[in-house]
Amino acid sequence: MTTYRILIVEDEPLIAFDLAQSLADAGFHVVGIARDKEGAVAKAAQGGIDLATMDVNLANRDSGIDTAIALRTGFGIPSLFVTSASQAVLSQIGHADPVGIIEKPAHPQDVIAAILRYFAVLGSPY
Template structure:
């Protein structure tokens, strides 16, 4: 890992999407942590793993969301990007200052937003 390479944590409940995102982010030069497809595992990883930033799918299925993961990351000072297929206005815990991308995600847009999120630290 180079000093410039960022460790990025992926939380996505759809396994195929998670691994496609991991491959794309590795191609962009990130070191991928995870991906995590379950809330419990993601909470543990968000608390304990050495990561520089995260991509969080908003809806993790069965009524679960990535909100508690985001809270842990925020408390640790780790920037994150929410990724969702829903209209942002439908998600009560998303703050207007949060970084959000709509699905389907363009890897170029994701990279730009991750750079922006890192600069806001």
């Protein structure tokens, strides 16, 4: 199995760590956790990221939508949104061209399944 490299962009530490552990247990390589846009862009600049999981409301009042756009346009990194955002905000996510949206509370297996579906459709990035 190809080891996909995942960046978690989530400002709630317990959610981020739980997801990171679940992804690692499923065989993914978690390259890091970012709490805000600045952290996500810094991680992306280091390279080696295949996909980001993205919350909509991040630390420092950052927008996950803006962060996802920055990752895609600046680094070619797609985002899978995992969020409890309102329907009004969810309607704005399309601007970020996400690979999918999972509403919180999300079971880690749902996130894993969505990531695997994305790479199955896309094919391996390697």
